Amino acid sequence: MALMHNFKIENGSVTYMSKFLQSESYTENKRANRIVVSEFGTLAMPDPCQSMYDRFMSKFKLTSTDNCSVNYVLYKGDYYVSTETNFMRRVAPETLDTLEKVDWTKFIAVNSATAHPHYDPDGTVYNMGNSFGKEGTRYNIIRVPPQKSSAGETLEGAQVVCSIEPAEKIKLAYYHSFGMSENYVVFVEQPVKINLLKLFLCRIQGKALLNSISWDPELNTVFHVINKHTGKKHSATFHTKAFATFHQINAFEDQGCIVLDLCCMDDGGALDLFNLPNLRKSGKELNEFRKQVAKSYPRRFVLPLDSGIKDVATQPLSYSSATAAMKGDGKIWCTYENLYDHTLGSSGFEFPQINYAKYNGKKYRYFYGCGFQDIIGDSLVKMDVETKQAKIWKEDGYFPSEPIFVPYPDIVGEDDGVILSAVITPDQNKNIFLLILDAKDFTELARAEVPVEIPYGFHGVFVPQRT
Numbered sequence: 521m522a523l524m525h526n527f528k529i530e531n532g533s534v535t536y537m538s539k540f541l542q543s544e545s546y547t548e549n550k551r552a553n554r555i556v557v558s559e560f561g562t563l564a565m566p567d568p569c570q571s572m573y574d575r576f577m578s579k580f581k582l583t584s585t586d587n588c589s590v591n592y593v594l595y596k597g598d599y600y601v602s603t604e605t606n607f608m609r610r611v612a613p614e615t616l617d618t619l620e621k622v623d624w625t626k627f628i629a630v631n632s633a634t635a636h637p638h639y640d641p642d643g644t645v646y647n648m649g650n651s652f653g654k655e656g657t658r659y660n661i662i663r664v665p666p667q668k669s670s671a672g673e674t675l676e677g678a679q680v681v682c683s684i685e686p687a688e689k690i691k692l693a694y695y696h697s698f699g700m701s702e703n704y705v706v707f708v709e710q711p712v713k714i715n716l717l718k719l720f721l722c723r724i725q726g727k728a729l730l731n732s733i734s735w736d737p738e739l740n741t742v743f744h745v746i747n748k749h750t751g752k753k754h755s756a757t758f759h760t761k762a763f764a765t766f767h768q769i770n771a772f773e774d775q776g777c778i779v780l781d782l783c784c785m786d787d788g789g790a791l792d793l794f795n796l797p798n799l800r801k802s803g804k805e806l807n808e809f810r811k812q813v814a815k816s817y818p819r820r821f822v823l824p825l826d827s828g829i830k831d832v833a834t835q836p837l838s839y840s841s842a843t844a845a846m847k848g849d850g851k852i853w854c855t856y857e858n859l860y861d862h863t864l865g866s867s868g869f870e871f872p873q874i875n876y877a878k879y880n881g882k883k884y885r886y887f888y889g890c891g892f893q894d895i896i897g898d899s900l901v902k903m904d905v906e907t908k909q910a911k912i913w914k915e916d917g918y919f920p921s922e923p924i925f926v927p928y929p930d931i932v933g934e935d936d937g938v939i940l941s942a943v944i945t946p947d948q949n950k951n952i953f954l955l956i957l958d959a960k961d962f963t964e965l966a967r968a969e970v971p972v973e974i975p976y977g978f979h980g981v982f983v984p985q986r987t
């Protein structure tokens with residue numbers, strides 16, 4: 521269940537608290553004293569208190585969870601926690617109190633939304649979600665206005681900017697995030713596919729939703745480019761060899777091209793390896809599991825928006841080795857530039873972050889993330905896209921969370937700021953801690969130890985104190 525954490529930095533000291541999200545899923549599970557609401561990888565058995573008839577009928581009900589355990593997101597100045605269903609919960613970041621449940625379907629014709637929206641400098645929010653309507657299934661780009669027009673508003677004024685038809689009618693690509701430059705949204709249609717027929721049958725057959733997902737590497741990965749102001753889809757689609765992705769790093773426009781940086785895995789079939797029996801392995805068995813888990817690496821694609829590229833792979837931008845070429849099939853085929861520093865050895869890279877406020881959608885130089893020598897992140901990495909040099913923070917036996925970049929108030933340079941990360945350890949004789957690094961040279965500025973155990977998490981946010 522979603523457990524929210526809060527490190528409060530004030531007057532030179534740090535305090536810590538955590539609270540479970542008081543979601544309806546949490547309340548129902550707690551009342552039954554076991555899991556009775558299904559999650560992405562967990563099939564809940566029907567509540568034994570239900571009648572035979574209710575238990576039978578519950579197999580046909582498509583319910584979704586409000587156990588929002590993925591990310592903190594911001595709409596119209598309010599903080600919400602989000603997962604990838606149609607529900608979000610508004611929360612008070614200062615107290616971690618759970619506030620109202622918000623249902624996307626009450627505002628707009630979408631059945632889900634990602635936990636990774638993008639923000640324009642004025643606070644306008646863009647997100648993506650699927651719809652299952654009369655006209656069929658669609659991927660939708662959503663826009664939410666930056667401000668409330670009256671108190672108590674949540675998602676009022678949300679609009680669908682563009683709907684994209686999937687390549688296959690009954691198979692939707694799974695996507696966890698998308699790219700956004702100043703004027704465009706880039707949607708990656710990857711061959712990690714959700715089979716809709718299997719999805720609807722899962723409950724009847726007594727399987728978790730995860731069983732409807734497949735890796736179809738014989739298909740390509742496709743980039744769709746959409747003008748975020750007009751909603752018009754660019755006439756060309758850009759294709760590349762199959763890869764799977766969770767997180768985009770940044771996207772920007774340069775010399776008539778879109779540069780898209782993202783974390784890519786060559787094997788998208790490893791998703792279902794992260795089940796409890798595997799995670800509970802130890803010793804030799806754990807080592808075998810480690811070998812099976814696909815690693816993710818940062819890569820750059822360059823998508824030329826002007827037509828006229830020839831049937832020869834060219835480098836649209838002189839500073840990137842990424843190529844694009846129009847082939848006989850009328851499609852533009854792309855290859856990537858590796859943004860990875862080979863001195864990192866076999867370590868994978870995920871949970872990318874940048875100086876978002878100043879550089880999202882803009883040409884930039886630095887990104888930060890977790891290095892993955894292990895199944896979960898075991899180092900913090902700063903990458904320089906120009907020199908391909910990496911800076912690393914690592915301590916044996918410790919596992920740092922996604923690094924959050926916080927700029928200094930009087931920021932001058934792109935990396936003038938600090939990195940925040942919650943570092944955990946399974947060693948019960950050691951404390952977990954909030955780590956603060958100088959973002960420029962990656963040296964430790966401070967750590968605040970906390971004598972509690974906290975689990976590994978996904979994403980975090982820095983909330984400036986409201987004055």
Ligand SMILES: [Fe+2]
Binds near residue numbers: 696978
């Ligand atoms: Fe994520």
